[in-house]
Amino acid sequence: VQLQASGGGLVQAGDSLRLSCAASGRTFNNYIMGWFRQAPGKEREFVAAIGRTGGSTYYADSVKGRFTISRDNAKNTVYLQMNSLKPEDTAVYYCAADRSWSYTPNVRDYDYWGQGTLVTVSS
Numbered sequence: 001v002q003l004q005a006s007g008g009g010l011v012q013a014g015d016s017l018r019l020s021c022a023a024s025g026r027t028f029n030n031y032i033m034g035w036f037r038q039a040p041g042k043e044r045e046f047v048a049a050i051g052r053t054g055g056s057t058y059y060a061d062s063v064k065g066r067f068t069i070s071r072d073n074a075k076n077t078v079y080l081q082m083n084s085l086k087p088e089d090t091a092v093y094y095c096a097a098d099r100s101w102s103y104t105p106n107v108r109d110y111d112y113w114g115q116g117t118l119v120t121v122s123s
Contacts, residue, residue, distance in 0.1 A: 008117030019080040021095030028076040032098040037091035046105035085121045092116040
């Protein structure tokens with residue numbers, strides 16, 4: 001599967017953004033989908049994940065209550081709604097697909113990655 005992330009940009013603290021990740025292929029609903037981010041000089045970290053049907057979601061503690069992950073299997077797209085953005089949310093955001101049957105927050109367990117979209121939050 002090929003993934004294309006979009007929706008990043010420059011916003012002020014407290015603003016909202018919605019990221020999208022469009023997937024190619026007809027087996028999108030066979031994948032757990034995740035969002036990760038990487039800030040300059042830091043390792044890539046887990047942000048959120050969603051199960052195949054969208055019935056299960058998982059969040060990093062740092063974004064819980066502010067970010068919402070969702071998916072539309074008919075459109076082969078996963079979203080990340082980001083509210084109440086903070087300067088520490090500044091990073092390149094990546095979407096990823098995992099073929100396994102159970103959720104994981106580990107970067108190494110995801111099989112396919114998008115190219116990333118930059119989110120910059122100014123104070």
